[in-house]
Amino acid sequence: MTSAxxxxxxxRHFGPxxxxxxxxxxxxxxxxxxxxxxxxxxxxxxxxxxxxxxxxTGGAIRIFxxxxxxxxxxxxxxxxxxxxxxxxxxxxVRENVAYGLQMRGVGRRLREARADELLEMVKLAGYGxxxxxxxxxxxxxxxxxxxxxxxxPRVLLLDEPLGALxxxxxxxxxxxxxxxxxxxxxxxxxxxxDQGEALSMADTIAVFSEGKIAQIxxxxxxxxxxxxxxxxxxxxxxxVLSPDQARAVGGPARWCSLRPEAxxxxxAGGKIAGQVQALRxxxxxxxxVVGTPGGEMTALLPAGGAVPAPGTPVALDWDxxxxxxxxxxx
Amino acid sequence: MSRDAILPVRGLGDRLTGLFxxxxxxxxxxxxxxxxxxxxxxxxxxxxxxxxxxxxSIDEFSGLIRREFTLSTYAELLRAQNLxxxxxxxxxxxxxxxxxxxxxxxxxxxxxxxxxxxxxALFYLGVMLPLWSSYLVKVYAWKLILARExxxxxxxxxTGTTPVLEAVLAIPVIGGVSLxxxxxxxxxxxxxxxxPYMILPMQAALERVPNSMLEASADLGASRWxxxxxxxxxxxxPGIIAGSIFTFSxxxxxxxxxxxxxxxxxxxxxxxxxxxxxxxxxxxxxxxxVVPIVIMVIYLTIARRKGAFDAL
Numbered sequence: 001m002t003s004a005x006x007x008x009x010x011x012r013h014f015g016p017x018x019x020x021x022x023x024x025x026x027x028x029x030x031x032x033x034x035x036x037x038x039x040x041x042x043x044x045x046x047x048x049x050x051x052x053x054x055x056x057t058g059g060a061i062r063i064f065x066x067x068x069x070x071x072x073x074x075x076x077x078x079x080x081x082x083x084x085x086x087x088x089x090x091x092x093v094r095e096n097v098a099y100g101l102q103m104r105g106v107g108r109r110l111r112e113a114r115a116d117e118l119l120e121m122v123k124l125a126g127y128g129x130x131x132x133x134x135x136x137x138x139x140x141x142x143x144x145x146x147x148x149x150x151x152x153p154r155v156l157l158l159d160e161p162l163g164a165l166x167x168x169x170x171x172x173x174x175x176x177x178x179x180x181x182x183x184x185x186x187x188x189x190x191x192x193x194d195q196g197e198a199l200s201m202a203d204t205i206a207v208f209s210e211g212k213i214a215q216i217x218x219x220x221x222x223x224x225x226x227x228x229x230x231x232x233x234x235x236x237x238x239x240v241l242s243p244d245q246a247r248a249v250g251g252p253a254r255w256c257s258l259r260p261e262a263x264x265x266x267x268a269g270g271k272i273a274g275q276v277q278a279l280r281x282x283x284x285x286x287x288x289v290v291g292t293p294g295g296e297m298t299a300l301l302p303a304g305g306a307v308p309a310p311g312t313p314v315a316l317d318w319d320x321x322x323x324x325x326x327x328x329x330x
Numbered sequence: 331m332s333r334d335a336i337l338p339v340r341g342l343g344d345r346l347t348g349l350f351x352x353x354x355x356x357x358x359x360x361x362x363x364x365x366x367x368x369x370x371x372x373x374x375x376x377x378x379x380x381x382x383x384x385x386x387s388i389d390e391f392s393g394l395i396r397r398e399f400t401l402s403t404y405a406e407l408l409r410a411q412n413l414x415x416x417x418x419x420x421x422x423x424x425x426x427x428x429x430x431x432x433x434x435x436x437x438x439x440x441x442x443x444x445x446x447x448x449x450x451a452l453f454y455l456g457v458m459l460p461l462w463s464s465y466l467v468k469v470y471a472w473k474l475i476l477a478r479e480x481x482x483x484x485x486x487x488x489t490g491t492t493p494v495l496e497a498v499l500a501i502p503v504i505g506g507v508s509l510x511x512x513x514x515x516x517x518x519x520x521x522x523x524x525x526p527y528m529i530l531p532m533q534a535a536l537e538r539v540p541n542s543m544l545e546a547s548a549d550l551g552a553s554r555w556x557x558x559x560x561x562x563x564x565x566x567x568p569g570i571i572a573g574s575i576f577t578f579s580x581x582x583x584x585x586x587x588x589x590x591x592x593x594x595x596x597x598x599x600x601x602x603x604x605x606x607x608x609x610x611x612x613x614x615x616x617x618x619x620v621v622p623i624v625i626m627v628i629y630l631t632i633a634r635r636k637g638a639f640d641a642l
Contacts, residue, residue, distance in 0.1 A: 051545075052548075053548075072548070074551050074553060078549075079549055080545075080549045082546055084542055086542035088546075088565075090565060100551055103551040151551060
């Protein structure tokens with residue numbers, strides 16, 4: 001399988017700020033690739049390095065094997081769905097979608113017919129004559145998507161594509177994007193700070209922290225087998241155990257992580273004793289914060305079971321194989 | 331700390347706030363009363379008076395104004411010498427507007443897209459500074475710069491570029507004996523004096539174009555020129571139109587610049603000045619004054635039809 005995008009020791013420094021710092025990355029063709037991280041972690045800069053809006057201060061970027069260091073954005077066969085959609089307010093929806101073809105010199109009739117096809121694909125048939133200002137957020141998102149796809153890019157970049165949508169719409173769009181990607185077989189690269197979105201949509205996730213990639217792998221790699229404390233905490237708020245704590249509960253003397261849903265509350269026995277400190281009702285379950293001699297630990301109890309009141313002394317137990325050793329921590 | 335659900339009234343401010351809260355229209359009415367009174371009575375009133383005057387005529391023997399409705403004053407506008415004045419003024423106004431737009435755009439673009447912090451302050455200072463000194467002082471200063479014995483003549487002599495200046499002055503119609511008596515000179519001063527009025531609205535319009543829109547255009551394959559033509563220019567157009575309203579109408583109404591820097595060929599402003607002063611022909615002066623208004627209305631109508639305000 002060829003690689004769609006390749007970063008070789010890529011850096012992007014803004015003066016003293018190392019937005020991207022020595023990143024090596026390979027995005028295989030046809031992947032649905034997520035760049036996940038908190039704001040300021042360098043994920044958006046990486047996306048802009050692919051589209052060409054930023055130039056690396058070090059290293060090389062290859063798109064389908066070709067070095068793009070000296071290629072401006074308009075000559076990269078890569079298109080972007082912008083976070084604010086960046087639709088042209090003075091053009092109709094159809095003109096917006098047809099813009100990419102217009103810039104290539106395709107005649108009006110042909111490009112508008114193609115634009116209508118794409119509008120139909122994103123379920124906006126009949127909206128061509130409207131102005132973007134007359135559309136809802138979700139509709140604008142679809143227009144932006146259609147516009148970015150009209151040039152049949154080899155890589156589609158999506159910058160926080162669902163960030164501005166409400167929950168219901170976000171979930172619907174997640175499914176649609178996934179289906180669209182499966183159908184078009186274009187490499188999708190999307191940036192998000194929402195770990196749930198990354199886990200549910202991507203087939204590969206790169207977790208960014210302070211300009212570097214903290215971990216790269218499949219969603220279950222990232223979620224079940226975090227390699228660093230940062231990943232364990234950022235993706236799903238795992239309990240992190242120091243080497244001493246891990247040894248105290250019968251594990252190896254290494255940094256370990258424990259998923260909240262792997263913890264059980266038991267009346268007596270268990271691996272560690274504590275006291276319930278706080279509860280957070282989540283609907284599908286309840287998050288229980290338990291104070292233990294080694295610090296707070298969080299357990300996620302499924303809905304329907306008994307939930308102890310704050311102040312209740314409890315013990316925590318888990319299956320031995322739930323304790324995961326983080327290889328990335330010394 | 332009071333534990334009541336309603337806090338006590340602290341004075342007149344709270345009382346008024348309560349009054350305005352209960353009657354939202356009251357505040358708007360108070361706010362608009364004075365400016366609206368001014369606008370309707372003083373501003374539109376005088377405009378109406380002007381319009382009415384233009385439909386009167388002057389008795390050629392007595393020199394008295396005949397207060398009867400007639401179109402004869404407007405017919406007089408169509409005489410060759412008066413049409414000349416109108417045509418000359420409109421052409422100059424259009425040339426000045428174009429000049430201001432072409433010179434002002436890069437400055438406005440730089441200020442809107444690149445200037446940050448100190449540079450932005452410097453931009454505003456640079457654009458506004460000329461407005462701090464008297465208009466007359468600037469115009470006379472330009473006369474000194476452009477005159478036959480002025481700085482430009484001296485500078486071309488010192489650098490051996492006199493033939494260039496002579497070639498420019500030899501251009502028919504817009505050239506002349508010296509820069510200060512040619513259309514080139516008049517145009518230069520107009521452009522200089524009205525430039526800030528073009529730059530500021532243009533800069534405001536460009537500032538509202540988000541960077542991502544330019545990036546989206548490049549992302550979709552547009553060259554810099556294509557992006558300018560299809561995205562930047564249409565989005566800046568309302569600002570350019572706003573600026574051109576200033577430069578166009580200010581040029582059409584001005585009578586000082588062409589008098590100080592120019593030839594004896596008159597502009598509308600000068601015609602109005604002379605007609606209402608020495609000649610005492612108020613109706614014709616009024617009719618002349620209506621011309622720029624009519625032209626502006628036509629201009630804005632065309633601009634609107636062409637979709638210049640679609641991006642607003």
